[in-house]
Amino acid sequence: MAKNPTGTSLREQVRQSINSQKRPTWTVLSSLLAVQDVLGYVPDEAIEEVAEHHKTTTNQVWGVASFYTNFRFTPSTVHTVEVCWGPTCHLMGATGIIETLHDQLELDGEGDTQDGQITLRYNTCLGACAQGPVMSVNHSLIGRVTQAQARAHVSMLPSMQAEK
Numbered sequence: 001m002a003k004n005p006t007g008t009s010l011r012e013q014v015r016q017s018i019n020s021q022k023r024p025t026w027t028v029l030s031s032l033l034a035v036q037d038v039l040g041y042v043p044d045e046a047i048e049e050v051a052e053h054h055k056t057t058t059n060q061v062w063g064v065a066s067f068y069t070n071f072r073f074t075p076s077t078v079h080t081v082e083v084c085w086g087p088t089c090h091l092m093g094a095t096g097i098i099e100t101l102h103d104q105l106e107l108d109g110e111g112d113t114q115d116g117q118i119t120l121r122y123n124t125c126l127g128a129c130a131q132g133p134v135m136s137v138n139h140s141l142i143g144r145v146t147q148a149q150a151r152a153h154v155s156m157l158p159s160m161q162a163e164k
Contacts, residue, residue, distance in 0.1 A: 013038060014049045028054050028064045032071060040076035077112050077119045079157050081105075082136040083150075086125045089132040093147075097133055098122065100147040104154055117159035 017038040018031045035046040051061045065071050085094045105113050105120055112119050128134045131143025137153050
């Protein structure tokens with residue numbers, strides 16, 4: 001069983017995540033979100049622990065987890081780049097930004113770079129439509145972004161700097 005640097009098992013980290021929720025009503029979805037907030041992804045052990053905690057089946061938990069595209073089922077990369085492709089951002093140029101980043105990161109779609117350092121994700125809404133097109137680099141929003149600015153922001157990531 002995997003351990004983190006503090007020696008806590010992955011299952012124990014999952015249990016602590018589930019039990020740390022502050023809302024009075026816990027759901028399968030809120031439990032999965034709590035796990036992803038702590039670990040950065042939802043491992044198989046989390047599906048099992050959430051099912052046990054909510055007295056349901058792993059199939060039902062997997063049904064919830066796989067429905068939402070925001071869940072990640074493998075460990076996170078070092079950096080996350082998200083591009084909003086919701087209606088407003090799409091109309092304002094998100095497609096060109098996505099294509100620019102595909103080229104820069106050598107990706108054909110969403111996913112992790114070959115070196116495992118950067119994840120590119122499409123997001124249906126980053127909550128800043130008035131500033132579209134919008135992207136997020138490591139959870140920092142950048143509004144009214146151009147293709148050149150998107151490329152520059154990604155170029156400033158330490159993993160991209162190392163390639164130069």
